[in-house]
Amino acid sequence: MSIEFSPSLPFRVSQVKQWDIEADVLIVGFGAAGACAAIEASRAGASVVLFEAASGNGGTSALSGGEIYLGGNGGTPAQRAAGFTDETGDLFRYLMMAGGPDADEAKARLYAEESLSHYEWLVAQGVPYKNTFVPGKLVEPATDDCLIWSGSEQAWPFSEQAKPCPRGHTPQWTGWGGGRLLMDILAARVEELKVDVRYDSRVLALVADDANRVHGLVVRSDGVTRFARARNGVILCAGGFVMNRDMVRKHAPHLMRSDDPIGTPGDDGTGIRLGMSVGGAAIHMNEAFSSLPFYAPESLVKGIIVNERGQRFINEDAYHGRIGHHILQQLGDRIYLLVDSETYEPPIELLRVGIAAAGDTWEEVEQDLGMTAGTLTHTVETYNHHAAQGQDPLFHKAAAWLKPLTTGPFVALDCRIDYAFYPHFTLGGLDTLPNGQVLTDQREPVPGLYAAGRTACGLPRWGGGYSSGMSLADATFFGRQAGKHAATPGA
Amino acid sequence: MSIEFSPSLPFRVSQVKQWDIEADVLIVGFGAAGACAAIEASRAGASVVLFEAASGNGGTSALSGGEIYLGGNGGTPAQRAAGFTDETGDLFRYLMMAGGPDADEAKARLYAEESLSHYEWLVAQGVPYKNTFVPGKLVEPATDDCLIWSGSEQAWPFSEQAKPCPRGHTPQWTGWGGGRLLMDILAARVEELKVDVRYDSRVLALVADDANRVHGLVVRSDGVTRFARARNGVILCAGGFVMNRDMVRKHAPHLMRSDDPIGTPGDDGTGIRLGMSVGGAAIHMNEAFSSLPFYAPESLVKGIIVNERGQRFINEDAYHGRIGHHILQQLGDRIYLLVDSETYEPPIELLRVGIAAAGDTWEEVEQDLGMTAGTLTHTVETYNHHAAQGQDPLFHKAAAWLKPLTTGPFVALDCRIDYAFYPHFTLGGLDTLPNGQVLTDQREPVPGLYAAGRTACGLPRWGGGYSSGMSLADATFFGRQAGKHAATPGA
Structure with missing residues (x-):
């Protein structure tokens, strides 16, 4: 078979001769978003196949500090132990400011309300938190401590509209790089739940009908092209596009001023392209975390x-x-x-x-x-x-x-821009509902398609408001929502 | 028939029962880009049908000053009469700077080389230029004079890399608003060439096959939905998206700081959405002309x-x-x-x-x-x-x-942003080749599809470099290229 597949062109379901793989939910990408989607979909009783292009799990999440932005509802144990009371309203207002001129109010509200229970969920998965607080300004704890000020909470103008509270929660891990620990724990849960994980599996295209309803995907592994059917839905958790410098140039050329993209080779925009191929709208494609x-x-x-x-x-x-x-x-x-x-x-x-x-x-x-x-x-x-x-x-x-x-x-x-370290990654991606459903440019769900993590345009969507831990917060929490909804889409 | 059509979902050619309209080239939008595309396609021997959603021609071009950015090859008559020699290299370098961090070199080069002959073409269509120069800084001549400094040519940093020359050419028309005159002249040519113009005709969707090859479009007029076949190609010249404030919020939310979009109701993003529905890539969607x-x-x-x-x-x-x-x-x-x-x-x-x-x-x-x-x-x-x-x-x-x-x-x-006059329009749109072909995100042509004017991301694509007359220059010149290529796509 010499068909050419492209992430930008859905393969028509009418052309599929046979399904080689079938499951309720297919997930693309085994970073934090994909792992959490797999855990929740599986726990809800769905059969799940998870495809990862690399030879191991982790994605860009595993390269991170593992920090997650958490709070509200009075505060997490770490916040309370340090004497902070974090009200849901303050978290919500902070998230709205952080989201910038087109903040996603529905996501900010849901996350603010459920962030504390998300913390409990993470602990239940086995993520260890020491419940200790490191005051001051730092990027990540050098120790195995937990809580830090990870954003602009105490800084103008944020401090004026939302009572400041530290919300960056780092797993108990000595030094930078707690993201690998976080991923090991989530991956162990995925394994425990007997999710069918396929490594070295590159998704080539979505399979859709003429109305852009998604029925599955085309995946290549071991030199073989296979057709995988998703009875309920496909969840795209394949990262952002910072490693695709052509795409960066076309959407966020100001980032080309720096030569320090953060990501894995998988952050090549494939997830976003797959979503767009069936009418998913990619928004805020010029926005990025870009830091000194x-x-x-x-x-x-x-x-x-x-x-x-x-x-x-x-x-x-x-x-x-x-x-x-x-x-x-x-x-x-x-x-x-x-x-x-x-x-x-x-x-x-x-x-x-x-x-x-x-x-x-x-x-x-x-x-x-x-x-x-x-x-x-x-x-x-x-x-x-x-x-x-x-x-x-x-x-x-x-x-x-x-x-x-x-x-x-x-x-x-x-600190010249063309020489100093300006790490950056993209925040633009597919527009989604809080339940993970990918939206068209008219904000109607694309049937059978979900996205989470940096493939989606989530809570963090404005470089001027990004705070450490927001991308993983968004990836883990909304990855979970996508997994739950895809498991029981009619519920 | 109660099919629901959407600009974001191509209608499948296999579902078309009969073609109600057939032509070599179908053009969507009768502003400057559409008019020039129609003229060239028609002159090249193609049969052309031009659909316009409004009841008359002109689009946003007719609301403009009619100014066109022209020069190079030693200079236009107006430039030479005023004592300026405009070298092609200077025009090219200026266009490259004006295009910003992702300037389109191929378009800038072609336009710099052919700008003078484009001037001659405009004159041949009947556009009158008085060949007089008004020095100083102004937005448009208040008189019927022609040439003005219409950009940042004499200003840093442009003046350092490209020898300054005034290039804004306004038709001979007393006062602001020469765009209406320009459009009347171009429309008269379109009529002379017996192009089949259909007003009050809203294009609902493109018609494409499973490989996203464009075969035609679905159009609604007089309460009837018709299928129109394009034997060679469809050219989208339907304006930008500044009037679609939802779209502006999702792609260029900084523009929401001002309440002064410039355009007609037709600048609602339909053209861009049609192109994206068949895999056309929309780029630099955050960029805009935004002025005080x-x-x-x-x-x-x-x-x-x-x-x-x-x-x-x-x-x-x-x-x-x-x-x-x-x-x-x-x-x-x-x-x-x-x-x-x-x-x-x-x-x-x-x-x-x-x-x-x-x-x-x-x-x-x-x-x-x-x-x-x-x-x-x-x-x-x-x-x-x-x-x-x-x-x-x-x-x-x-x-x-x-x-x-x-x-x-x-x-x-x-000059507060939330009160003073900050007119703005969008510069992001479909990526195209200089010949007008719409490109996928891999920069491969979408067969049978062209775009020009603000439906495309053309020469002007960066707010920091825009100059008056660039949008009409781009619309008229690259509208012509699209018309020519669509008339004889194999040539």
């Missing part, structure tokens, strides 16, 4: 970030992804983090941030950087003047991070 | 534009659409245009820009605006200091527009 993870050392948060004209443009205590989002909007590649000798600490090596200039006065630094006289110095003077009073009238950085930068020598750290 | 057309009076260009923190962020002599693009990226809705008594002239009423504050000193203005002391004043002082030397080291505004703002009283004009 410059803390810890948290002392650097007391510095100020300026563009090549010496202007500040964002409160530096915002989440590093929000800062990165604004950095990529600046004219010019030169970005500096300014600190004095009291606030300076060497950035982590990963960041590729060296010292661009140093001097005994800010005038010297300004000169060394070749900036127009009076620009950077005025920015620093204005900042210092108000910081001395515990204020930042221009960007509303919180008082805790305000310290006049007055103790020389002074340093400008070189 | 604050000049003329050109004296205002000598003012400076600041955000609500009193910071400048762009050279004010850039094209108003480039400035608007950057305005919509600012944090906060408050935007001010600062002028002194020598540079002040009342903005046009259309702009909805009043005086936010005035004072005998910039300190007073700063205070009146409730800005942090020393911010706006420092911005003005820095600007004035360098302007006095004919320099703008921060934003590289050209010397001609640099004048210290030192003669009181001083005025801050209120």
Whole structure:
């Protein structure tokens, strides 16, 4: 058979001569979203086949810190142990702000209401949480501790509309990389439930009828092309498209300013393309997490970030992804983090941030950087003047991070966009209902098709509001919803 | 027959019982792109049916100024009469910069090479040009003159890489609104060529086979649904999607900051949806022309534009659409245009820009605006200091527009995003080849399908580089290419 298949062209069900595989639910991709979908579909009594293009499970979830954004309903054990009460309304308002100008209210509401029970579900699967809190500003705990401030909760303008609470929950795992632990645990559950997992299995196309109802998929493994029938539905959990640089160029070309995509080779947009091939609408395709993870050392948060004209443009205590989002909007590649000798600490090596200039006065630094006289110095003077009073009238950085930068020598750290570490991944994807159903551009469900994780456009959909743990929160929680609904679509 | 049709779902050719209409080429939309496609297809010997949803021709092209971006090959008669020599290489480099981070090099090259002959073609159709030049900064000539500076040619950074030349060509028509004249002329040609034009004809869906090859379309008029066969191809020239606010929210939500979409009700995204229904890739869907057309009076260009923190962020002599693009990226809705008594002239009423504050000193203005002391004043002082030397080291505004703002009283004009006039239209659309063929996400042509005008993502595809006349240049020129290729697809 020499048919050419494409993720962008559904194979017509009328052309299928025989189904080689049959199940109630077919899942594409064995990252966190796919695992959770498989667990819930299987627990609901559905037969499930899970296809993974790679030779092992994990996807990009396994490369992550394993952090999940959780809270509400008074708080998780870790939140409560640390003395925080997290109201559902505050979580909801934060999620709405984080979602940006087209936040998905239905998803934000459902997640806010059920986040605590989602935490309990994760614990029931075996995910260990130490219920300890690490205060301060950091990307991930270096220890096996649990709870951190992982977003912009304490930062303007978020802090004004939603009572701040730390919500980043990291599994008990020493050091970065708890995502692998999380995936091992979820994968063990998938195995326990006897889900039929097929590795090295690349999905080539969906199988659909003329009305774009999805009936199954075409998958290739061991050199053989097989037709798999989904009695209830196909769930696409195949990641985003950050590794498909052509696709990035066509939808989010500003990301090409950086050479640090985060993902596996599987994040090539296939999941999104499959969904679009049957009329699924891909939305917010220009949005991304794009970060300069410059803390810890948290002392650097007391510095100020300026563009090549010496202007500040964002409160530096915002989440590093929000800062990165604004950095990529600046004219010019030169970005500096300014600190004095009291606030300076060497950035982590990963960041590729060296010292661009140093001097005994800010005038010297300004000169060394070749900036127009009076620009950077005025920015620093204005900042210092108000910081001395515990204020930042221009960007509303919180008082805790305000310290006049007055103790020389002074340093400008070189965060240029074309050299420093700006990790990024895409947030655009298929529009879905909270139950995971993929929607057309008229927001009507595509029968038989679901999506979750970064194949979907979920809770996180705006670079200016992303917070650590949101992508896994979205992938695990809405992966579960998709699995449940696909198992009993009529329910 | 009670079949439900959708622009997002192709009707299967195998289900067509009879063709009610047949032609070599079917064109959807009678704006400039559709008219030019019809003219060329018809001249090449093809039979053409042109469907227009409205009761008359013109589309959004007829609402425009009729300005077309033209030049290269030494220059048009108007350019040469005014003493400008416009080299093809300069036009090409300008188009590449204007196209932004994913400029379409093939289209830019073809257009640069053939722009002068396109001018001659327009003249041959009967479009009158007075071949006179109006210097200075303006949106459209108020007179019946022809040539204006219609982009950022003389502004940084464009002026550094492409020798500046004015390229906005307006038909001989007194006052704004030359687009109606342009359309009347093109429509007369369409009529002369006996193209079969069907008004009040709404295209409901494309007709395609299982491989997404396009065979025709389904159209509704006079209460009757008809099947129209395209022996060679369908050309989608149905405008953009700015009037579909749901679609805008899902793809370009920053535009929702303004309530001034430019278009006809037809700019509802139907054309793009039709193309996507058969696998056409829609790209750069977040990009838009979004402008604050604050000049003329050109004296205002000598003012400076600041955000609500009193910071400048762009050279004010850039094209108003480039400035608007950057305005919509600012944090906060408050935007001010600062002028002194020598540079002040009342903005046009259309702009909805009043005086936010005035004072005998910039300190007073700063205070009146409730800005942090020393911010706006420092911005003005820095600007004035360098302007006095004919320099703008921060934003590289050209010397001609640099004048210290030192003669009181001083005025801050209120350009707030949520109130002032920010006209906008979408630039994202179907990816196409220079010959108009619609491309899949793998950049393979969708057989039998073409697009032009704002249904396609053409030369203009980046808000930061748009220049007046580019959309009509793209629509007319690439509409022609689509018509020619569809007439003789094998040629």
